[in-house]
Amino acid sequence: MSIRTLASLGDLRGKRVIVRCDLNVPLKDGQITDDGRIRASLPTLNTLIHAGARVIIVSHLGRPDGEPDARYSLEPVAQRLCELLGKPVVFAHDTVGSAAEDAVNGLEDGGVALLENLRFNAPETSKEADQRQAFAAKLARFGDAFVSDGFGVVHRKQASVFELAEALPSAAGLLIEQELGVLERLTVSPEKPYTVVLGGSKVSDKLSVIDALLPKVDTLLVGGGMLFTFLYAQGHAVASSLLEADQVDTVKGYLARAEELGVDLVLPTDIVVASKFGADAEHVVARADAIEDTPFGASGLGLDIGPESAAAFAERIRSSKTVFWNGPMGVFELAPFAAGTRAVAQALTELDGFGVVGGGDSAAAVRALGFADDQFGHISTGGGASLEFLEGKRLPGLEVLGWQ
Numbered sequence: 001m002s003i004r005t006l007a008s009l010g011d012l013r014g015k016r017v018i019v020r021c022d023l024n025v026p027l028k029d030g031q032i033t034d035d036g037r038i039r040a041s042l043p044t045l046n047t048l049i050h051a052g053a054r055v056i057i058v059s060h061l062g063r064p065d066g067e068p069d070a071r072y073s074l075e076p077v078a079q080r081l082c083e084l085l086g087k088p089v090v091f092a093h094d095t096v097g098s099a100a101e102d103a104v105n106g107l108e109d110g111g112v113a114l115l116e117n118l119r120f121n122a123p124e125t126s127k128e129a130d131q132r133q134a135f136a137a138k139l140a141r142f143g144d145a146f147v148s149d150g151f152g153v154v155h156r157k158q159a160s161v162f163e164l165a166e167a168l169p170s171a172a173g174l175l176i177e178q179e180l181g182v183l184e185r186l187t188v189s190p191e192k193p194y195t196v197v198l199g200g201s202k203v204s205d206k207l208s209v210i211d212a213l214l215p216k217v218d219t220l221l222v223g224g225g226m227l228f229t230f231l232y233a234q235g236h237a238v239a240s241s242l243l244e245a246d247q248v249d250t251v252k253g254y255l256a257r258a259e260e261l262g263v264d265l266v267l268p269t270d271i272v273v274a275s276k277f278g279a280d281a282e283h284v285v286a287r288a289d290a291i292e293d294t295p296f297g298a299s300g301l302g303l304d305i306g307p308e309s310a311a312a313f314a315e316r317i318r319s320s321k322t323v324f325w326n327g328p329m330g331v332f333e334l335a336p337f338a339a340g341t342r343a344v345a346q347a348l349t350e351l352d353g354f355g356v357v358g359g360g361d362s363a364a365a366v367r368a369l370g371f372a373d374d375q376f377g378h379i380s381t382g383g384g385a386s387l388e389f390l391e392g393k394r395l396p397g398l399e400v401l402g403w404q
């Protein structure tokens with residue numbers, strides 16, 4: 001497998017290089033709560049700075065409505081970037097307007113500018129190719145070359161991911177290269193036993209990945225809100241826990257297929273059931289086949305896997321050689337329901353093998369729970385992107401860089 005890399009762009013001294021990063025970090029009250037994606041962008045940025053390029057960074061943040069919206073400004077990111085790079089980062093208050101033009105024109109060799117949120121411009125995410133092309137052309141005026149390094153968005157056919165890569169000499173940055181190396185290790189003869197841990201709220205988000213992974217894995221551990229649709233499919237009542245009734249038949253199919261393929265599809269045997277959704281809710285541990293037999297009856301809510309299940313999942317993870325994990329086991333943001341997610345994360349750090357945390361919520365969860373990045377084999381910066389890769393989909397942001 002191969003992709004165009006930085007070397008293909010030749011000597012970049014004095015060249016204006018546009019870099020598409022995924023600096024879509026979580027913010028709370030204007031403060032960055034997890035700067036993992038900014039840190040992951042540093043190797044490429046430092047390489048370009050040291051090569052004497054004039055570095056113009058573009059990114060999205062959140063999902064604004066195609067027009068400026070202060071809540072989604074990249075300004076706090078510019079400040080953090082400046083601290084992490086140890087050098088000034090000029091922030092432009094627009095993306096393709098006069099502020100951006102001034103910022104780009106003012107750059108010296110090795111200088112860095114960050115342009116305002118790409119998604120403040122409706123054509124960035126337009127369904128119409130000609131609109132995206134026109135926007136990409138406006139961005140392309142600023143650069144002599146384009147480096148695509150926002151791994152978290154390579155599954156999106158958006159102007160700055162796809163059309164911009166067509167408009168300029170383009171190559172993948174170091175983050176994309178690294179993420180692809182990890183995904184190859186998970187897909188091309190992964191070391192066995194291979195365990196995949198899936199959580200998160202909705203089973204409907206995970207259908208294609210379950211389809212694609214069942215024939216490849218030895219064990220599939222299922223937690224998070226999606227587990228209740230599995231329990232229901234096995235004939236158990238789930239009280240008021242999350243249930244996707246329209247997916248029950250599909251899930252029954254997975255249970256049958258796992259058995260045919262000899263895959264151990266493991267569901268929790270106990271559940272933390274709460275009286276309501278909230279950190280101050282009353283809660284008890286119930287058997288997974290008796291979720292309604294708690295003091296909360298039919299109004300009980302399953303919000304985490306129970307301690308017996310957490311221990312069993314941890315044991316399965318520790319005895320594997322390759323593990324991919326996507327999606328929290330419970331509502332980890334609320335302390336009483338974080339233990340399942342913590343146990344899975346802990347086991348991944350103890351594994352004598354290769355453990356990958358698959359982006360998005362799971363990456364935020366491990367950091368929020370106090371784990372350090374270097375305790376894991378890899379923490380991906382792309383949840384959706386890595387899932388789609390594992391599903392075997394062709395990702396536009398990789399195809400356009402000659403990925404094959």
Ligand code: 3PG
Binds near residue numbers: 063383
């Ligand atoms: C993400 O956080 O999933 C990536 O930054 C992509 O963002 P999107 O899902 O809004 O396209």
Ligand code: MG
Binds near residue numbers: 384
């Ligand atoms: Mg997403």
